[in-house]
Amino acid sequence: MEIAALFAFEGEVESVSQLGEGFINDTYIVHTAGSAPTYILQRKNHYVFPDVPRMMENIAAVTSHIKGKVAEPMRQTLTVIPARDGKLYAEVEGNFWAACLYIEGSQCYDRADSLELARQGGAGIGRFQTLLADFTTPLHETIKGFHNIRYRFEQWDAAVAADCGGRVAELAKEIGWIESRREKMLTFWSLVENGIIPTRVTHNDTKISNILFDSQTNEVLCAIDLDTVMSSTSLNDFGDAIRSYTNTGAEDDKDLDRVSMNIDMFRAYAEGYLSERKDTLTQSELEWLAFSGIYITFEQVLRFLMDYIDGDKYYKVAYPDHNLVRTRAQYRLLQSMESQYPQMQRIICDLTFY
Ligand code: GN1
Ligand code: MG
Numbered sequence: 001m002e003i004a005a006l007f008a009f010e011g012e013v014e015s016v017s018q019l020g021e022g023f024i025n026d027t028y029i030v031h032t033a034g035s036a037p038t039y040i041l042q043r044k045n046h047y048v049f050p051d052v053p054r055m056m057e058n059i060a061a062v063t064s065h066i067k068g069k070v071a072e073p074m075r076q077t078l079t080v081i082p083a084r085d086g087k088l089y090a091e092v093e094g095n096f097w098a099a100c101l102y103i104e105g106s107q108c109y110d111r112a113d114s115l116e117l118a119r120q121g122g123a124g125i126g127r128f129q130t131l132l133a134d135f136t137t138p139l140h141e142t143i144k145g146f147h148n149i150r151y152r153f154e155q156w157d158a159a160v161a162a163d164c165g166g167r168v169a170e171l172a173k174e175i176g177w178i179e180s181r182r183e184k185m186l187t188f189w190s191l192v193e194n195g196i197i198p199t200r201v202t203h204n205d206t207k208i209s210n211i212l213f214d215s216q217t218n219e220v221l222c223a224i225d226l227d228t229v230m231s232s233t234s235l236n237d238f239g240d241a242i243r244s245y246t247n248t249g250a251e252d253d254k255d256l257d258r259v260s261m262n263i264d265m266f267r268a269y270a271e272g273y274l275s276e277r278k279d280t281l282t283q284s285e286l287e288w289l290a291f292s293g294i295y296i297t298f299e300q301v302l303r304f305l306m307d308y309i310d311g312d313k314y315y316k317v318a319y320p321d322h323n324l325v326r327t328r329a330q331y332r333l334l335q336s337m338e339s340q341y342p343q344m345q346r347i348i349c350d351l352t353f354y
Contacts, residue, residue: 004030004041006083006090007099011036020209023315024048025227029102038102039081043095048314049227052096054140056080056088059098059226062201065135066128066222075103077222106212106221112245117208117218118265119272121245124220125206125237126276132201133280139201139230146204146228147236149185149299150193156306165311174324177331178302188288188295196284197233204228206237207244207251234285238273239292243300243333245269246293252322253329260336266293267347274351286352290344297334301327 004013011032019029019040030039044052063077070076079101083090089098112118145151160168160175168175191197203210203223210225244251246265249258270289281289307314308323317323337344 003090003092003097004039004099006085006092006097007039007041007081008084009036009039009081009099016041022225030099038104039099040102041097041099043097044089044227046094046096049096049142051140051142052089052098053087055142055227056098058139058142058229060088061137061139062132062135062226062229066131069131074101075106075221078103078224078226103212103221105215107215108210108212108224109208111247111250112208112265112269115264115268117213118245118268120213120218120220121208121211121241122269122272122274123276124211124272125203125223125241126273127220128203128223129200129234129237130276130280135201141230143228143230146230147232147296147299148192149189149295149302152299152302152306153182153186156302159306159309163309165309167309167311171305171309174305174327174331177334178305181298185295185298188291191284191288192233197235197288198282198285199231200234202230202232202234202237204230204232204236204240206241208241209244233292234277234281235288235292236296238270238289239294239296241269241273242266242293242337243297243330246337247333249329249333251329252326254325256328256332259329259332261293261333261340263340263343263347266340266344270347270351274348278352286348290341290348293344294334294337294341297330297337301330301334304330 001013001016004016009032011034013030014033015031016028019027024045026043028041030041049055060080063080066077067073080088081099081101082088089096205225205228210223212221212224214221246261248260248262253259304323304326308327312323315323
């Protein structure tokens with residue numbers, strides 16, 4: 001409540017309670033007296049986001065751009081609430097806090113339970129990208145090389161060499177999963193580096209739980225968790241959503257037989273996404289769209305395993321080998337995508353006639 005008092009909230013703060021189970025930040029919901037709005041207050045993870053002020057500049061710039069273009073500016077994007085001193089964050093004892101308006105009449109999902117939801121999600125992210133297509137202010141790179149697999153491999157090599165958690169010796173098989181795909185992933189990324197695949201404003205963390213749906217219509221209201229809004233390839237937003245929406249199991253499923261890619265979900269998400277982006281994506285983006293699911297899922301396997309090797313510094317863990325469980329479950333998903341890649345390609349072709 002002391003921290004909440006630092007923000008320019010309307011009404012008297014009545015209660016603050018924990019919300020959700022993000023892997024990175026700590027999130028709270030702030031209830032106020034009478035008819036004043038409800039707010040979201042977050043302690044931003046300073047280990048993950050070394051420059052919170054610049055991250056908040058990115059978020060404020062992108063959300064104000066979107067506000068100028070949508071019918072319901074207070075519901076169709078986040079509204080950053082500044083601190084009482086006018087800054088976009090409050091710094092308290094080395095921790096960085098930020099706040100935004102809670103969007104009434106919204107809901108979010110941990111998993112996609114229907115094709116319709118996947119279609120809506122795809123259309124929502126497509127629209128998010130379209131709304132930002134003419135956003136030209138350069139964005140700060142708030143996490144270096146976030147979806148840049150060349151940079152991720154640099155981190156990976158250093159992590160394996162350092163072996164901080166003393167776990168490398170027992171991970172020969174899992175490390176082999178990463179190494180056997182190194183060249184292929186770098187080859188894809190070189191297309192982005194060479195400009196063959198263009199760079200645009202992207203969300204970079206489009207898993208289903210980062211999307212708000214209208215609780216009446218189930219249409220996408222907006223993308224939330226804008227911490228990673230940066231310049232990258234649109235493909236990453238598609239790929240990360242495919243990683244999340246199509247998984248028949250949980251991201252950290254211990255029962256690997258539950259994990260696979262549901263191709264119908266893939267089709268539904270692609271239909272929604274392409275209904276918004278079909279005419280604005282380039283030929284090379286369309287050619288690599290299906291692969292982006294594989295790319296981002298591979299990257300996620302690498303990131304979970306790297307964090308396990310590092311001794312669990314990045315992701316919050318609920319039990320000691322949680323990052324290894326996540327690694328294995330995401331690897332099972334990756335294998336399922338790889339085996340269905342020809343079908344994924346065909347679906348994109350059918351939807352676009354490229
Ligand atoms: C993190 O912030 P959250 O929990 O939505 C992570 C994503 C991962 C995801 C895996 C800043 O997302 O990149 O894909 O966990 N965010 C950051 O569930 O690293
Ligand atoms: Mg999130």
